[in-house]
Amino acid sequence: MSMRDFSSEHFVLEDGSKIAVIGGGPAGSFFTYFAIDFAERMGLDISIDIYEAKDFTCAGPQGCNNCGGIVSESLIQSLSAEGVVLPSKVIQRGIESYTLHLENGSTVIKTPLEEQRIASMFRGFGPKGNTDTNTASFDNFLFGLCQEKGARVISERVSEAIRTADAVTLTTKDGNKARYDLVVGAVGLNGKALSLFKSICPSFEPPETTKTYISEFQMEPELIDKHFGNSMHVFLLNLPNIKFGALIPKDNYVTLVLLGSDINMEIACSFINSKSVMKLFPRGIKLDDITPCKCFPSINVKGAKLAYDDRVVLVGDSASSKLYKNGVGAAYITGKAAANAAIFNGISANAFKKYYQPVCSELDNDNKLGKFIFSVTGIIQKSHLLKGALLSMVISEQHKASHKRRMSSVLWDTFTGSAAYKNIFVRCLNPLLLVSLVWNIIKSTLNLIFKKK
Ligand SMILES: Cc1cc2nc3c(=O)[nH]c(=O)nc-3n(C[C@H](O)[C@H](O)[C@H](O)COP(=O)(O)OP(=O)(O)OC[C@H]3O[C@@H](n4cnc5c(N)ncnc54)[C@H](O)[C@@H]3O)c2cc1C
Structure with a gap:
């Protein structure tokens, strides 16, 4: 001060x-x-x-x-240092991991430091028609x-x-x-x-x-536990205009957030109806019937x-x-x-x-560095080969000690917003991360060649 x-x-x-x-x-x-x-x-x-x-x-x-409702680790820590603790009614769900979904598979990534957590919440009193008295804004x-x-x-x-x-x-x-x-x-x-x-x-x-998209899906908490768990589901799919899609579980809703450029209903539908997204929901469920709210709010770019x-x-x-x-x-x-x-x-x-x-x-x-990081993510999103390499790298990291899960922690911080983009960028330049990435690209290339044969 x-x-x-x-x-x-x-x-x-x-x-x-x-x-x-x-x-x-x-x-x-x-x-x-x-x-x-x-x-x-x-x-x-x-x-x-x-x-x-x-x-x-x-x-x-x-x-x-109009918000996805993720409170980052860094904010929770800053608030608790000020003596401000979020009441349990405000926390809809403690998020313990995120699940990365690509067209060619998915993997769960746990919080890099096990004791740190992020939380999901509602900014107001939940979606249209919400009557759940356990919700606090x-x-x-x-x-x-x-x-x-x-x-x-x-x-x-x-x-x-x-x-x-x-x-x-x-x-x-x-x-x-x-x-x-x-x-x-x-x-x-x-x-x-x-x-x-x-x-x-x-x-x-x-x-x-630019315009983004948010919608809510109302589901019983038990169904959310079963299909989504305490995990934020992040999607890197090769779909136009979408840089990032996430399904965020709350108590009895799941919030869908799509970020990118000028998202409209057609783009949002292509995401919702994609195989990677649909397979997460209970079979046969009609998503339109459980969607009380959708909107296209602006985001500061x-x-x-x-x-x-x-x-x-x-x-x-x-x-x-x-x-x-x-x-x-x-x-x-x-x-x-x-x-x-x-x-x-x-x-x-x-x-x-x-x-x-x-x-x-x-x-x-x-x-500015964030824009660069998201443009690299955009290149990965479009390449089957790079997505394969990323997935195998993250999967193999999950068996390692937390400080060695370099790519996982970079992705965690990119998707949760817990660290400055500069910090993420510097960690991306770590020679051990780069060597491992190149090795996984070679492995993916060989896999593709042998699969074709
Ligand atoms: C799709 C999407 C998902 C997001 N997800 C997340 C997330 O998961 N986590 C996260 O941290 N951030 C997220 N954000 C960003 C976050 O919502 C904003 O950065 C945050 O709300 C900014 O807070 P603010 O107080 O500046 O503005 P706002 O939250 O927009 O608050 C502005 C307030 O001003 C009031 N107001 C406006 N005009 C007047 C007026 N003339 N008189 C009186 N009152 C007025 C409004 O009613 C409003 O309450 C997301 C944003 C979008 C678009």
Whole structure:
């Protein structure tokens, strides 16, 4: 944590200062939680209003923030270091392994370090029609933490933001107005909400996005145990536009997530109807009959530019995220960093540039390596030979000590988002991993030649 450094005395938070957070998803909640925490440590008396248009206690779109619902190991560890433990009702299932499916076979990969776990959860109160009282919303849990710390939740949509000489005034859809010393944009990728910032943050360029796909399959927990277990099922299939598909088991739902570029219903159907996917479900089941929800949400594929100005800062998906993975973890990183900058360094554009922007730039630069890693994965996806080599390498690694399962741990971190892409990239260059990969490619080539004969 940095010492208080106010280069511009005019733009500082003082006793009585008011902050508005627009959007109560993870980024808004993490900002709020840490801003209040840091202010308490400084003996600074500030107040925070969180504006949130959704009701996370409702099932379906009204309470949903469209997400696969995987909480990464790194986020669980960071939260527990802060003393925040996810309640058991929020955790739908502890994920102990993932199963990699390719057209030519599948294999189970256990967590690289046996004690580490990832969890699956629902951001709201589950899919449309959910009545399971064992479901508790992740976003609502974060909200609760903020309220316990003294934040006020205003269940209204912000529809206008106007800058005045020494403040920003917000107006809600219901016509209520309030004046704030700092406004935090945590509106996700909502285009209309992002355009609110045009007038108060004119240099801001919103993030670039692409369409993804999510659907839910409702099944009895016993059937999910039998067919999916506590494993996240990851698919590397040679299908157009799809970089990555996953089936994530929850308590009585299985969530399907498809990431790639501009996924539409036709592409999603080609995935769902593929042999590798269908064979996982109970025979004869009609998937359409057990699908209460499907949607095509946007995902951040390139960070925003200049996501700050005097008295304004944007966090989470509205600013920078982690490419394809662990967006909630990235919301934690940016939310906390912006809170740190605002409380300890001031709320001028210069303070955010110096103390917040570097955190966004680090995520953006890491995503460049992520793009490269996913383009290599894309090449593997299209090649029967390389997929054969990858599969035999991962299968043979499962008999080795965990520190020798190099390819498995690279794949684990790529698919769960638990490590920075830079870290994954460096591990890919390990000579022992490369030698083993080449050896497995040779073996696969020979296999193919002899099979043909
Ligand atoms: C298909 C898919 C799968 C994903 N899977 C995962 C996963 O498994 N794990 C993971 O970590 N991440 C995942 N992500 C990414 C993750 O969902 C996002 O990175 C994360 O939600 C970003 O949090 P946020 O708080 O920035 O934005 P959001 O979660 O989008 O929250 C924004 C909030 O702002 C509110 N809001 C918007 N406008 C207004 C307004 N004008 N007034 C008041 N409120 C407003 C919205 O109602 C919303 O609650 C996935 C994303 C997609 C698309």
